[in-house]
Amino acid sequence: MRWVYRIGGAAVLVIVLGFGYLWYAFQSPYGYAAPANPPIMDHRLEHHTVFVYGTLRYAPIRWLVMRRAGTATPATLRGYTRDELDISPATNAQVDGYTLSVTSDELKRLDRYEHLGERYRRINVKLASGQSAWVYQRL
Numbered sequence: 001m002r003w004v005y006r007i008g009g010a011a012v013l014v015i016v017l018g019f020g021y022l023w024y025a026f027q028s029p030y031g032y033a034a035p036a037n038p039p040i041m042d043h044r045l046e047h048h049t050v051f052v053y054g055t056l057r058y059a060p061i062r063w064l065v066m067r068r069a070g071t072a073t074p075a076t077l078r079g080y081t082r083d084e085l086d087i088s089p090a091t092n093a094q095v096d097g098y099t100l101s102v103t104s105d106e107l108k109r110l111d112r113y114e115h116l117g118e119r120y121r122r123i124n125v126k127l128a129s130g131q132s133a134w135v136y137q138r139l
Contacts, residue, residue: 048101075096
């Protein structure tokens with residue numbers, strides 16, 4: 001009977017640690033300091049367009065980061081090539097991904113998730129459709 005309590009206790013510990021990690025990685029204010037001069041964001045706009053090509057293509061990740069999954073619309077970024085979780089300029093290349101319409105607060109949450117200024121920078125690009133969008137590029 002003791003082994004049941006031990007297995008139950010271990011399961012609870014794993015669950016608590018798992019949720020703790022997810023909270024720390026996606027939501028907590030700890031472990032990340034926003035850059036002093038982030039890319040200019042027009043706060044008058046109700047929504048911003050973001051082009052995603054990596055982990056943010058998946059609705060569960062977007063839900064954890066932005067607190068909603070949002071609607072992902074297929075899009076193409078021409079003049080870039082993808083190398084795992086990075087993009088770099090390349091003639092005659094393209095990166096397929098999705099666009100998301102996000103609020104200013106959600107864009108700040110995405111900046112935190114991408115560790116803006118530490119791991120990624122946010123740049124404005126022109127998509128194949130002619131639409132302007134933010135995209136995260138590795139530093």
